[in-house]
Amino acid sequence: MTEVLTIDPLRPNPEHIARAAEVLRRGGLVAFPTETVYGLGAHALDRAAVRRIFEAKGRPSNDPLIVHVTTFAQVDPLVTGIPDAVHRLAARFWPGPLTLVLERSPLVPDEVTAGLDTVAIRMPAQDRFVPDSATRR
Secondary structure: OOOOOOOOOOOOOHHHHHHHHHHHHOOOOEEEEOOOOEEEEOOOOOHHHHHHHHHHHOOOOOOOOEEEOOOHHHOHHHEOOOOHHHHHHHHHHOOOOOEEEEEEOOOOOHHHHOOOOEEEEEOOOOOOOOOHHHHOO
16 A cells, blocks of 8 residues: 655754664665655665565566665675775765666675666765755855
């Protein structure tokens, strides 16, 4: 059953955030906005949940997904190494619409990467729908 929760970016309801997090922990899917599209997300390390994204979207399994993070520290366990250039790019463009493609660690399931040796990682800007006047006071 689909459940719709509206999140006010200026005053997010902690109960709604907790509910979405619980759905993800239980292997469910959650739709969320990014700078460029609405995404359909699952816990990236849960193979069955990731397969549900492909099923729900009718997406071919040879089309890798992007893993979203909220902090740079979350990148480290997902990859085998982080080149200096990646630190500079992330510092300059994250959060935002920059996707980094790095060598994946064994922690990242094949379902996410379509069996590739790399993983795409992105940190979307959380204030994308917040009016400029509200975020730039």
